[in-house]
Amino acid sequence: MTRLVLRDYQRDAINLLRRSLSTGHRTPVLQIPTGGGKTAIAGEIIRSAVDKGNRVGFIVDRLALVDQASAHLDKVGIDHGVIQGNHWRTNYGKPVQVISIQTMARRRPWEMTLGITDECHVILEAHRKLISGWNMIPFIGLSATPWSRGLGEIYDDLIIPSNIGSLIERGHLVDADYYGPSEPNMKGVKAAGGDYNQREAAERADTAELVASITDTWLKLAAGKQTLCFATNVAHSKHIVERFIGLGIAAEHIDSYTDTQDRRDVIARFNARMTTVLSSVGVLTTGFDSPVAECGIMARPTKSLMLHIQMIGRLLRPNPGKTRALILDHAGNVSRLGFATDGTPT
Secondary structure: OOOOOOOHHHHHHHHHHHHHHHOOOOOEEEEOOOOOOHHHHHHHHHHHHHHOOOOEEEEEOOHHHHHHHHHHHHHOOOOOEEEOOOOOOOOOOOOEEEEEHHHHHHOOOOOOOEEEEOOOOOOOHHHHHHHHHOOOOOEEEEEOOOOOOOHHHOOOEEEOOOOHHHHHHOOOOOEEEEEOOOOOOOOOOOEEOOEEOHHHHHHHHOOHHHHHHHHHHHHHHOOOOOEEEEOOOHHHHHHHHHHHHHOOOOEEEEEOOOOHHHHHHHHHHHHOOOOOEEEEEOOOOOOOOOOOOOEEEEOOOOOOHHHHHHHHHOOOOOEOOEOEEEEEEOOOHHHHHOOOOOOOOO
């Protein structure tokens, strides 16, 4: 068993959560930047709660996060079960459960006395029903970007013990250099759900000229760096990958339709530096942890500050030999939404 030594701001976070709950809040949100150790904090909260006889549900919204959360609990010696499909760790008798919200929505609820909702900025109807239905127990939300519309209807307090800038100053994250070599003309593109209409955005971004600019800029500024690319849709991502491969660069694509094992294999090759460029649509912006990534290609235009910070956050985790990240913004997002250290909405 390995008991993690928490950083000062992580200890502060736990103390602030306790104070919030003790003063009558039931559903506080803890905002910690990507790479700031949300899972480490959650593990310590879970350990303390179980020591007091509680039953804790750690609730996630996607399959990849089930195994990630389970692996962390194993690492810190917290015995647990998993409620997700026919998972091999199914055991309802354990006092701690890693729970897929989709599975929970289809089954009789496991009786918990404390809920922890990971990536709580993702709001599904199942979350609303779960939290409102169990109105006598506390639910703690965790997120790097808790700015979703309607979040305040579910959660009643916001705790911010640290931010990206302070974590960079302390050496817990790396800073980034930003370049904006090219961008699509987004004038007149319709809005949908608080962001650009994805089909129209893809039409503007997925052009031969812009795709060529992506690879040309990468060769000039980032050749050899482990690179994540965030594309607008599947076709756009594949076009970018095809051009990299045509230039002799090892590149791969994944999206939400990629088979689970294939996705694991692709990510493993990237982490092992067998693949240099990993391009995706929507699957690397939340809960993805790869400190080897040091360059990010922003090929997806967005109006969402939440998505913008989530994408940049994937590049800021420190790693041996990595002193700064490199952001190649081919979407105009930085000029539209600012730097990662600019602060958060109020």
